[in-house]
Amino acid sequence: MTEDFIHFDKNDELCIIYVSGEVDLSNSAEVRKTILSALKTTPEVVVNLAHVEYIDSSGIAAMVEGLQFANSHGKTFGLSKPSKQVRSILELARLDQVFRID
Amino acid sequence: METNNNETVIEVKDLVTHYGQRKILDGVDLDVKKGEIRVIMGGSGSGKSTLLWHILGLYQPTEGQIKLLGKDIHRISFNEQLQLKQDIGVSFQSGALFSSMTVGENVALPLREFTELDENTIRIISRMKLEVVNLGGFHKLMPSQLSGGMVKRAALARSIVMDPKLLFFDEPSAGLDPVVASEIDDLILSLRDTMGMSMVVVTHELDSAFKIADKITVLDNGKNLITGTVEEIKKSENKRVMDLLQRRSRHDKLNPKDYLKRLTQENYTLT
Known part of the structure; x- marks a missing residue:
């Protein structure tokens, strides 16, 4: 599952992390690790959520931790193309007003 | 969120339970689908809270079967119970913080x-x-x-x-002012719509029930009096349902012999 549900494209300036399928307690640690690793080596990280069918609170928390890390280290972090389900969860917690969402 | 709305997530079959010799639930059936908000209503002593405690596995029934997410709660292993607990959220009347x-x-x-x-x-x-x-x-x-x-x-x-996949509420808006009660109702609807949670809400608040319910089950004397959509419940011509909707108290016809027994027999118990 970890091989399939997350991959990334990276250059010196930007890392785009593509997540798909379901993100829950069983794999959110992998998302978190990937985001934090990318932020340590790249000035800007974007997580593409277009193909995420379900994300639980631990998955959303991984995004929040990414933003927390980026803000405290002068990096840029954002989300892109959240699926309808992801967007509605972000809106429920009003995190749509916190993240940069493209 | 995409849901398979035909999937049954809560299934209660022919549930019977007693407190002492008194029958509290008398053959109750319940079938809640994924993403559904089911409201359980009924007068005081109708068995609605008792039904909730049984679904949660807090009480052992005399007879009947309860399945949550396809699992018979009385026939699963300890590990399965632990997993099930993680899939269930409960909001108690008192808050229980x-x-x-x-x-x-x-x-x-x-x-x-x-x-x-x-x-x-x-x-x-x-x-x-x-x-x-x-x-x-x-x-x-x-x-x-x-x-x-x-x-x-x-x-x-x-x-x-x-x-959680299943969320249970015992009187979520009891004792709250109308504005706060309405906020809780909105939250319940938001959680269903965004997370696809299935819910059972025990309440005696009519306004709240009509606002949030996909279906309402009315219990009376431990029996399922009627189950239907809000419109079906409102149109019901069942006298007990009409009493409940019009907030009329129950006035059973008095049985003089039983009444006298209740007053005079030293060892009288409800049956």
Whole structure:
């Protein structure tokens, strides 16, 4: 599952992390690790959520931790193309007003 | 969220239970689909809270079967019970917050008990849930410092902290002013719509029931009087249902012999 549900494209300036399928307690640690690793080596990280069918609170928390890390280290972090389900969860917690969402 | 609305997530079959010799539930059936909000209504003593406690596995029935997410709750292993507990959230009438813990610690408790998430993640998730119930920034307060409505919302935050598939409410808006009660109703609807949670709500608040229910089950004397949509319940010509909707108290025809027995027999018990 970890091989399939997350991959990334990276250059010196930007890392785009593509997540798909379901993100829950069983794999959110992998998302978190990937985001934090990318932020340590790249000035800007974007997580593409277009193909995420379900994300639980631990998955959303991984995004929040990414933003927390980026803000405290002068990096840029954002989300892109959240699926309808992801967007509605972000809106429920009003995190749509916190993240940069493209 | 895409859901298979034909999937039954709560199934109760022919549930019978007694308190002493008194029959409290008398052959109750219940079938709740995924993503459905089922409201259980009934007068005081109708068995609605007892039904809830049985579905949660807190009481053992005399007869009958209860399946949650396809699993018979009385025939599953300890490990399956643990897994099921993580898929269930309960919001008790009293709130049932631990008075010695802060609001944040109360909300985080299930995450600490059931997961191996690190403290930073637990903090983020529990505070996010407080934001959802409009208690952002209240995590350091003690339950005694909250109003009644805030306690209910904090309890709701704790009940959803594990992102449960099934959510149970016992009188979520009882004792709240109409504005706060309406906020709780809106929250319940939002959780169903965004997370696809299936819910059972025990309430005697008619306005709330009509606002949130996909279907309503009315219990009377431990029996399922009627199950239907809000419109079907409103149109029902069953006298007991009409009494309930019009808030008329129950006036059973008096049985003079039984009445005299209740007054005079030393060992009289309800049957």
